[in-house]
Amino acid sequence: MAPSDGMSYAPMGKPAPVCAPGDFVVAAVGLDHGHIYGMCNGLVEAGAELRLVYDPDPAKVAALCERFPGARPAASEEEVLEDASVQLVASAAVPADRCGVGLRAMDHGKDFFVDKPPLTTLEQLAAARAKVAETSLKYGVYFSERLHVESAVFAGQLVEQGAIGRVVQVIGMGPHRLNAPSRPAWSFDRERFGGILCDIGSHQVEQFLFYTGAVDAEVTSSRVANYAHKEHPAFEDFGDCTLVGDNGASGYFRVDWFTPDGLGNWGDGRTFLLGTEGYIELRKYIDVARDPAGDQVYLVDQQGEHHYSVGGQVGYPFFGRFVLDCLERTELSMTQEHAFKAAEICIAAQMAARRVEQ
Amino acid sequence: MAPSDGMSYAPMGKPAPVCAPGDFVVAAVGLDHGHIYGMCNGLVEAGAELRLVYDPDPAKVAALCERFPGARPAASEEEVLEDASVQLVASAAVPADRCGVGLRAMDHGKDFFVDKPPLTTLEQLAAARAKVAETSLKYGVYFSERLHVESAVFAGQLVEQGAIGRVVQVIGMGPHRLNAPSRPAWSFDRERFGGILCDIGSHQVEQFLFYTGAVDAEVTSSRVANYAHKEHPAFEDFGDCTLVGDNGASGYFRVDWFTPDGLGNWGDGRTFLLGTEGYIELRKYIDVARDPAGDQVYLVDQQGEHHYSVGGQVGYPFFGRFVLDCLERTELSMTQEHAFKAAEICIAAQMAARRVEQ
Numbered sequence: 001m002a003p004s005d006g007m008s009y010a011p012m013g014k015p016a017p018v019c020a021p022g023d024f025v026v027a028a029v030g031l032d033h034g035h036i037y038g039m040c041n042g043l044v045e046a047g048a049e050l051r052l053v054y055d056p057d058p059a060k061v062a063a064l065c066e067r068f069p070g071a072r073p074a075a076s077e078e079e080v081l082e083d084a085s086v087q088l089v090a091s092a093a094v095p096a097d098r099c100g101v102g103l104r105a106m107d108h109g110k111d112f113f114v115d116k117p118p119l120t121t122l123e124q125l126a127a128a129r130a131k132v133a134e135t136s137l138k139y140g141v142y143f144s145e146r147l148h149v150e151s152a153v154f155a156g157q158l159v160e161q162g163a164i165g166r167v168v169q170v171i172g173m174g175p176h177r178l179n180a181p182s183r184p185a186w187s188f189d190r191e192r193f194g195g196i197l198c199d200i201g202s203h204q205v206e207q208f209l210f211y212t213g214a215v216d217a218e219v220t221s222s223r224v225a226n227y228a229h230k231e232h233p234a235f236e237d238f239g240d241c242t243l244v245g246d247n248g249a250s251g252y253f254r255v256d257w258f259t260p261d262g263l264g265n266w267g268d269g270r271t272f273l274l275g276t277e278g279y280i281e282l283r284k285y286i287d288v289a290r291d292p293a294g295d296q297v298y299l300v301d302q303q304g305e306h307h308y309s310v311g312g313q314v315g316y317p318f319f320g321r322f323v324l325d326c327l328e329r330t331e332l333s334m335t336q337e338h339a340f341k342a343a344e345i346c347i348a349a350q351m352a353a354r355r356v357e358q
Numbered sequence: 359m360a361p362s363d364g365m366s367y368a369p370m371g372k373p374a375p376v377c378a379p380g381d382f383v384v385a386a387v388g389l390d391h392g393h394i395y396g397m398c399n400g401l402v403e404a405g406a407e408l409r410l411v412y413d414p415d416p417a418k419v420a421a422l423c424e425r426f427p428g429a430r431p432a433a434s435e436e437e438v439l440e441d442a443s444v445q446l447v448a449s450a451a452v453p454a455d456r457c458g459v460g461l462r463a464m465d466h467g468k469d470f471f472v473d474k475p476p477l478t479t480l481e482q483l484a485a486a487r488a489k490v491a492e493t494s495l496k497y498g499v500y501f502s503e504r505l506h507v508e509s510a511v512f513a514g515q516l517v518e519q520g521a522i523g524r525v526v527q528v529i530g531m532g533p534h535r536l537n538a539p540s541r542p543a544w545s546f547d548r549e550r551f552g553g554i555l556c557d558i559g560s561h562q563v564e565q566f567l568f569y570t571g572a573v574d575a576e577v578t579s580s581r582v583a584n585y586a587h588k589e590h591p592a593f594e595d596f597g598d599c600t601l602v603g604d605n606g607a608s609g610y611f612r613v614d615w616f617t618p619d620g621l622g623n624w625g626d627g628r629t630f631l632l633g634t635e636g637y638i639e640l641r642k643y644i645d646v647a648r649d650p651a652g653d654q655v656y657l658v659d660q661q662g663e664h665h666y667s668v669g670g671q672v673g674y675p676f677f678g679r680f681v682l683d684c685l686e687r688t689e690l691s692m693t694q695e696h697a698f699k700a701a702e703i704c705i706a707a708q709m710a711a712r713r714v715e716q
Contacts, residue, residue, distance in 0.1 A: 046417075081486070092699055099623050100548070138519070165586075166585070166586070168585045168586070168596060168616070169596065169598075169612065169614075171529075171612065173529070173630070175632075175637075220579050220581065220712065221578050221579030221600050223578065223600075224526050225526070225527045225606070225608065227524070227606070227634060228523075228526070228634040232423060236524070238526060238527065238608065239686065240527075240608060240610060242579050242581075242598070242610075244712075244714055246643060247716060248583070248585070248714055248715060248716025250581065250583065250596065250598060250714060252610055252612065254529065254610065254632075256524070256527075256632065258632055258633070258634065258637070260635060260636040260637065260658050260659055260660050261660045261661075262636070262658050262659050262660050262661045262662040262663060263658045263663060264663060268637075268658070272531070273430070274612075274614065274616055275532075275616070276585060276586040276616065276704065277618060278601070278618045278620070279533075279618070279626075288639070288656045288658060288663050288665075289656055289658075289663040289664060289665035290648065290665070298646045298647055300618050300621045300626070300646060300647075301618050301620050302618050302619045303619075303620045303647050304400070304620040305620060305621060305622060305647040306647060307646075307647035307648070346495070349384065354602075356606055356608060357606060358605060358606025
């Protein structure tokens with residue numbers, strides 16, 4: 001078996017429906033990124049019914065339908081959009097194409113739930129903001145590295161409880177396994193994937209805003225590089241960024257495609273939350289050479305050192321809240337502005353990035 | 359007992375003299391920082407004889423002399439400088455005063471070995487460079503967080519062996535316990551300690567240059583803050599910095615004074631070396647909630663995940679090499695230019711730092 005990579009990361013939780021069968025019908029359009037599986041898992045566990053699936057590639061459609069019995073192939077995107085029973089369209093199309101799917105879905109009165117990055121340009125962002133304002137529909141974003149990671153959810157609860165005081169800094173490390181032969185061509189084309197800071201950096205920006213409670217942030221420095229994959233000249237295998245939140249909190253993140261084959265998972269994702277009264281480290285997907293299980297939370301406070309292994313203990317509350325938000329027109333799972341702001345900042349970081357050569 | 363802090367960090371290794379007793383006579387002048395103990399330990403284990411000790415505070419002198427039998431108090435700095443038997447002066451004076459001690463020592467024909475930061479202004483740096491050029495004497499620097507940490511030494515060996523390919527990035531985290539009541543007034547005065555990026559940041563800059571093999575680096579962003587110690591308005595409790603080496607390598611470090619009381623050591627220092635063929639993490643002083651012993655090295659390469667607990671296994675080769683460098687007028691322990699360059703970059707980072715308010 002090929003080493004795992006992030007594209008096949010699709011956590012499953014415990015079913016916890018927030019609505020009755022048939023109350024919330026969704027469709028999937030654009031299956032380019034494997035995240036669509038995690039997105040559908042989350043929605044279906046929360047009570048949604050996945051009814052229709054469309055992608056130009058029938059093999060991708062067949063595979064998703066097989067995973068979700070009851071889902072059936074649609075002949076075209078139009079068929080999905082014209083189906084009045086579909087309340088939400090989920091999409092993991094190629095990043096540059098996601099906004100287009102979303103605008104069309106909203107034009108047909110449907111909420112939208114999209115893989116990160118939710119869009120790749122400021123023009124798309126302006127169009128998405130305008131469409132949300134026009135329709136009052138949702139452009140929800142699957143920031144999987146927080147929403148679908150129990151340790152990340154738990155960290156949010158600890159911060160909310162004041163376990164480390166004020167969060168003054170967040171450091172995120174988002175290494176990913178490239179597994180180049182398995183990846184489609186768009187993965188190597190900056191215009192299509194949006195650039196490394198826009199793409200996998202979007203997780204990090206969102207986490208910075210979330211954990212620090214900042215509403216906005218300034219990109220104070222950013223850079224990208226292609227250190228070791230010169231055979232893909234439009235690729236970026238490294239990026240990093242510093243941020244300052246509107247509340248004074250500092251942020252730094254690094255994203256890269258250098259996960260070595262010897263790691264027992266696709267990436268040794270870490271998050272460090274530095275507080276005035278303690279700090280938290282998340283070893284999200286693995287505890288290197290200590291434990292193959294992820295979701296390891298380390299908390300140090302004024303009293304002592306604490307280790308929590310939270311896999312299977314916390315769940316993924318986002319999805320039920322999001323389904324309810326769609327049904328009840330609330331914003332309890334995540335505000336629209338938070339999702340758009342994360343997108344805006346990661347695009348700003350990408351646009352401002354210095355390209356490091358050598 | 360008060361919680362430990364970095365000022366009392368003074369590792370002891372195994373005696374491994376590189377010269378005969380009396381071949382290399384040293385003196386200590388300026389004992390403000392407890393690092394002087396680590397510095398003297400290292401030199402004496404390498405064969406040096408600590409003969410004279412001077413500080414305006416007799417209690418500090420007495421304490422150091424007690425720790426190193428054979429050492430005796432000097433009545434003045436002048437007595438040390440005029441003693442022709444003294445070949446090297448070691449100093450951990452207040453950072454802003456260190457260069458002055460060094461210039462006077464070199465004016466009296468003695469090599470100089472100084473705690474980090476070796477100096478605090480560009481004017482001092484120019485004077486030190488000029489004095490070295492004039493005298494061919496040494497202005498050596500005790501970058502303890504690499505030179506006196508076995509895991510850090512071991513990481514250098516791994517990198518040299520090519521264990522992780524090309525080092526494309528270094529992330530350093532240098533948290534420290536403040537333990538404010540125990541600290542002298544100069545610790546809170548930016549002009550005296552040099553600023554957080556100049557002071558504890560100097561370790562990080564030096565490690566970036568060392569592990570990446572960069573000869574020079576550009577500061578691409580830096581900032582400082584005083585998030586939670588407003589009662590000391592001239593203090594900085596947080597700083598961070600991004601670097602680009604002249605070989606294209608990227609660097610980031612964070613330094614802070616937020617180690618919570620519950621940590622079993624003065625600081626959870628970490629170093630992450632990202633290579634094209636693997637990565638290394640150092641948990642230098644503690645392995646939080648896993649192992650109170652530091653010097654834990656985690657290596658992931660293309661073959662697997664590896665954990666090395668290297669305390670007591672590696673030693674501190676710098677000191678023997680440095681003593682030989684002094685005796686034989688070589689530069690095998692560390693080049694003068696490397697030490698000065700690290701100082702220059704951390705001063706540049708400090709001068710360019712944006713001050714984050716709130």
